[in-house]
Amino acid sequence: MSNKEYIHVGLLGLGVIGTGVARTLVNRADELSRQVGCQLALKKALDCDVTRKSTSGIPDHMFTTDADQILEDPDIDIVVEVIGGDTDAFEYFKKALVRRKHVVTANKELISKHMAELIALATENNVDIRYEASVGGGIPIVSPLKQDLVANNIIAINAIINGTTNYIVTHMAAENMDFSIALKQAQELGYAEADPANDIEGIDAAYKLAILATIAFRSEIGPQDIYCEGISRLSSRDFRYARELGYAIKLLAIARSDHDSVQVRVHPSFIPEETLLANVDGVFNAIEVEGDLTGKVIFYGRGAGSLPTTSAIVSDVLRIAQRIHLGLPPTTQPITSSVKKITPISEIVSRYYMRLTIDDSPGVLAQISKILGDHLISIASVIQKEADEKSQTAEIVIMTHPARESAVQKAIQETEAIPVVKEIGNLIRVVD
Amino acid sequence: MSNKEYIHVGLLGLGVIGTGVARTLVNRADELSRQVGCQLALKKALDCDVTRKSTSGIPDHMFTTDADQILEDPDIDIVVEVIGGDTDAFEYFKKALVRRKHVVTANKELISKHMAELIALATENNVDIRYEASVGGGIPIVSPLKQDLVANNIIAINAIINGTTNYIVTHMAAENMDFSIALKQAQELGYAEADPANDIEGIDAAYKLAILATIAFRSEIGPQDIYCEGISRLSSRDFRYARELGYAIKLLAIARSDHDSVQVRVHPSFIPEETLLANVDGVFNAIEVEGDLTGKVIFYGRGAGSLPTTSAIVSDVLRIAQRIHLGLPPTTQPITSSVKKITPISEIVSRYYMRLTIDDSPGVLAQISKILGDHLISIASVIQKEADEKSQTAEIVIMTHPARESAVQKAIQETEAIPVVKEIGNLIRVVD
Numbered sequence: 092m093s094n095k096e097y098i099h100v101g102l103l104g105l106g107v108i109g110t111g112v113a114r115t116l117v118n119r120a121d122e123l124s125r126q127v128g129c130q131l132a133l134k135k136a137l138d139c140d141v142t143r144k145s146t147s148g149i150p151d152h153m154f155t156t157d158a159d160q161i162l163e164d165p166d167i168d169i170v171v172e173v174i175g176g177d178t179d180a181f182e183y184f185k186k187a188l189v190r191r192k193h194v195v196t197a198n199k200e201l202i203s204k205h206m207a208e209l210i211a212l213a214t215e216n217n218v219d220i221r222y223e224a225s226v227g228g229g230i231p232i233v234s235p236l237k238q239d240l241v242a243n244n245i246i247a248i249n250a251i252i253n254g255t256t257n258y259i260v261t262h263m264a265a266e267n268m269d270f271s272i273a274l275k276q277a278q279e280l281g282y283a284e285a286d287p288a289n290d291i292e293g294i295d296a297a298y299k300l301a302i303l304a305t306i307a308f309r310s311e312i313g314p315q316d317i318y319c320e321g322i323s324r325l326s327s328r329d330f331r332y333a334r335e336l337g338y339a340i341k342l343l344a345i346a347r348s349d350h351d352s353v354q355v356r357v358h359p360s361f362i363p364e365e366t367l368l369a370n371v372d373g374v375f376n377a378i379e380v381e382g383d384l385t386g387k388v389i390f391y392g393r394g395a396g397s398l399p400t401t402s403a404i405v406s407d408v409l410r411i412a413q414r415i416h417l418g419l420p421p422t423t424q425p426i427t428s429s430v431k432k433i434t435p436i437s438e439i440v441s442r443y444y445m446r447l448t449i450d451d452s453p454g455v456l457a458q459i460s461k462i463l464g465d466h467l468i469s470i471a472s473v474i475q476k477e478a479d480e481k482s483q484t485a486e487i488v489i490m491t492h493p494a495r496e497s498a499v500q501k502a503i504q505e506t507e508a509i510p511v512v513k514e515i516g517n518l519i520r521v522v523d
Numbered sequence: 524m525s526n527k528e529y530i531h532v533g534l535l536g537l538g539v540i541g542t543g544v545a546r547t548l549v550n551r552a553d554e555l556s557r558q559v560g561c562q563l564a565l566k567k568a569l570d571c572d573v574t575r576k577s578t579s580g581i582p583d584h585m586f587t588t589d590a591d592q593i594l595e596d597p598d599i600d601i602v603v604e605v606i607g608g609d610t611d612a613f614e615y616f617k618k619a620l621v622r623r624k625h626v627v628t629a630n631k632e633l634i635s636k637h638m639a640e641l642i643a644l645a646t647e648n649n650v651d652i653r654y655e656a657s658v659g660g661g662i663p664i665v666s667p668l669k670q671d672l673v674a675n676n677i678i679a680i681n682a683i684i685n686g687t688t689n690y691i692v693t694h695m696a697a698e699n700m701d702f703s704i705a706l707k708q709a710q711e712l713g714y715a716e717a718d719p720a721n722d723i724e725g726i727d728a729a730y731k732l733a734i735l736a737t738i739a740f741r742s743e744i745g746p747q748d749i750y751c752e753g754i755s756r757l758s759s760r761d762f763r764y765a766r767e768l769g770y771a772i773k774l775l776a777i778a779r780s781d782h783d784s785v786q787v788r789v790h791p792s793f794i795p796e797e798t799l800l801a802n803v804d805g806v807f808n809a810i811e812v813e814g815d816l817t818g819k820v821i822f823y824g825r826g827a828g829s830l831p832t833t834s835a836i837v838s839d840v841l842r843i844a845q846r847i848h849l850g851l852p853p854t855t856q857p858i859t860s861s862v863k864k865i866t867p868i869s870e871i872v873s874r875y876y877m878r879l880t881i882d883d884s885p886g887v888l889a890q891i892s893k894i895l896g897d898h899l900i901s902i903a904s905v906i907q908k909e910a911d912e913k914s915q916t917a918e919i920v921i922m923t924h925p926a927r928e929s930a931v932q933k934a935i936q937e938t939e940a941i942p943v944v945k946e947i948g949n950l951i952r953v954v955d
Binding site: 115123125126223228229230231234235238239240241242243367370382383384385386387388389390391392393398399401402403404405406408409410419420428 | 547555557558655660661662663666667670671672673674675799802814815816817818819820821822823824825830831833834835836837838840841842851852860
């Protein structure tokens with residue numbers, strides 16, 4: 092039992108999430124303190140935007156625009172970092188650790204890029220880092236994966252971990268809507284940002300996948316290791332064909348143990364419509380973890396938003412505060428114990444959906460089949476749609492049996508070069 | 524860092540789960556030891572059935588029929604209790620704690636009935652108790668609820684936590700099968716025991732719900748507090764009507780914050796067919812937790828079986844072993860901090876499904892409607908099915924708006940007394 096009467100929190104960032112955290116810490120101070128066993132209180136909150144002094148609703152004296160008021164205050168025990176990004180946030184994070192402050196963060200970019208360095212620095216300074224909020228918002232996943240599933244060898248993770256893209260693909264599917272319109276709607280509703288690239292290109296999902304894969308495989312896996320393809324090439328036709336074939340299309344973040352190496356990839360995926368993952372709609376997230384003992388376990392809930400993310404952050408703060416109060420040493424440990432190779436995307440084996448626009452003339456399918464056959468890609472089914480009379484073209488959809496990505500890419504190149512093939516509409520991997 | 528070179532495990536019980544645990548500890552000794560940081564080894568395993576010496580596949584010298592070989596061995600640090608029940612297991616559990624051994628268990632009966640006493644004894648003896656496997660098999664739920672959602676006020680838990688009953692209701696729904704046949708099939712496939720009462724009467728689900736509710740509401744809630752109704756009254760007709768009305772029927776374990784008190788109940792429930800819970804089929808489990816910050820979070824997976832349960836047990840063993848190795852004090856703490864009243868079932872408010880067999884004569888519905896109206900129960904919809912010509916009876920199904928249980932029970936009694944009402948087929952609560 093420590094003899095501290097107060098445990099003080101400093102908050103870096105008063106955006107949507109920071110405001111949720113600040114209000115929860117202030118409004119529930121009594122309740123949270125009871126759970127800790129001594130007073131837990133927000134002391135200072137930083138934002139460079141002074142208008143947030145009033146909009147955040149915290150008492151005026153708690154607001155500061157000077158990070159050192161938090162980082163240099165020996166009275167602050169726990170720093171919550173919700174600035175985001177890896178510039179200022181990274182510097183503040185490291186400084187907080189060096190000043191022997193525990194850090195709780197929701198910053199997936201920072202954790203995915205610098206986890207090993209930050210953990211080393213925390214260990215050196217005898218403090219804890221917690222980042223449950225960095226993946227899946229209010230869904231417990233970091234801690235369950237790290238602790239409750241630790242007896243398993245993880246076989247695979249299939250995750251819907253970006254709410255913006257899941258909102259967009261859900262609407263494209265349900266309303267037969269094209270990408271640009273669905274994106275615009277999502278922006279109007281505040282589910283997508285003005286510059287949506289980070290979400291729709293799969294970058295945000297890749298940050299989160301890097302964190303999950305690092306924990307699951309105990310090997311340092313960064314965003315740069317992840318093959319990443321966004322949702323902007325999807326058309327309403329892809330969703331229509333998917334439905335006909337019994338699939339949903341989701342942006343999946345996939346990590347898979349592959350003998351001595353690991354597959355890590357983010358891309359639109361066909362998933363069988365009867366699975367739970369195929370039915371995760373709108374801004375919801377779901378993370379499916381397959382362990383060799385436990386089988387498939389799914390964690391589902393709101394993957395973003397102020398209050399769900401606040402749930403994860405304040406729970407992390409509480410756990411650290413309880414340890415401080417009890418005088419217990421920090422638990423942060425290096426989580427990587429091996430170095431796993433990353434399987435290049437060209438070497439993965441998958442089933443594929445291919446959509447092509449062709450001249451509506453005899454013999455075209457024979458030519459395409461020949462190319463696929465030459466590359467040892469065998470066809471599971473073909474749908475040929477009625478021709479468009481005006482343009483004299485037709486659309487065909489091919490589902491393949493499992494094939495190697497490199498072979499499929501070569502076959503697609505050769506197919507594209509046939510004069511009667513007008514366009515390769517899309518190529519989407521099937522995840523079973 | 525402790526200077527122990529070995530951490531030894533003693534195993535009580537070599538049934539299906541014990542065998543899974545024993546084999547995992549033996550076969551993965553190197554891997555698990557690497558994770559702990561020192562040798563983690565199974566030392567002795569107890570079973571009163573000597574045939575299990577060979578069937579379990581553990582080395583002969585590890586087998587014993589004498590519990591003291593484990594409980595009195597100062598060299599054993601962690602005891603895994605998978606005997607089940609609350610007689611021998613309870614004595615051994617307490618003795619292990621008194622002998623300052625950490626205990627990991629899958630025993631929901633014991634934990635739900637004696638949690639406070641066991642935690643007090645563990646605290647007194649400076650050891651840990653872990654029981655992740657007691658609810659949801661391989662699904663992490665105890666620890667996430669206790670730790671990762673701790674910042675929330677829990678509003679409700681809706682859980683499918685008994686695989687046997689979920690297997691039975693899934694088959695009744697899918698194959699239009701009657702209860703007795705579905706039960707027999709489940710028994711033949713090993714999904715139901717020869718004496719199935721514990722599962723089909725909802726007792727097993729009530730044990731698990733007591734554990735979850737105790738953690739969620741930080742108040743001591745035992746199995747005796749839980750209103751409990753099994754699935755044996757369900758008929759294939761109920762499933763047919765449910766489908767027509769847009770619902771699935773599941774045995775739900777429900778805990779709900781209700782002002783200053785708590786509702787805890789296990790009963791068959793109508794749930795809207797489009798929800799994820801309605802689509803949890805077969806032996807799978809799902810626990811939906813609604814927190815005031817995080818919203819609804821769902822944990823899904825295999826709720827029973829040797830390997831999933833082994834996953835939870837061995838993960839718990841690993842976490843304790845890591846603490847022993849690092850010389851850290853135990854973390855077990857009392858989890859109850861308040862005493863919440865239990866709402867009597869008569870006071871709950873719910874929508875209801877009622878199925879009745881009536882004489883096929885004019886005016887019957889008017890009589891029933893009058894009784895319901897007298898008790899302030901308003902009708903949302905009525906389905907009257909074509910009459911059975913031979914018996915001159917018809918079946919009607921009534922869906923009510925929200926009504927108080929006590930009023931509904933009185934109305935049902937009065938309805939049953941009308942001469943033209945032949946039988947109250949079923950009364951099932953709707954959970955939205």
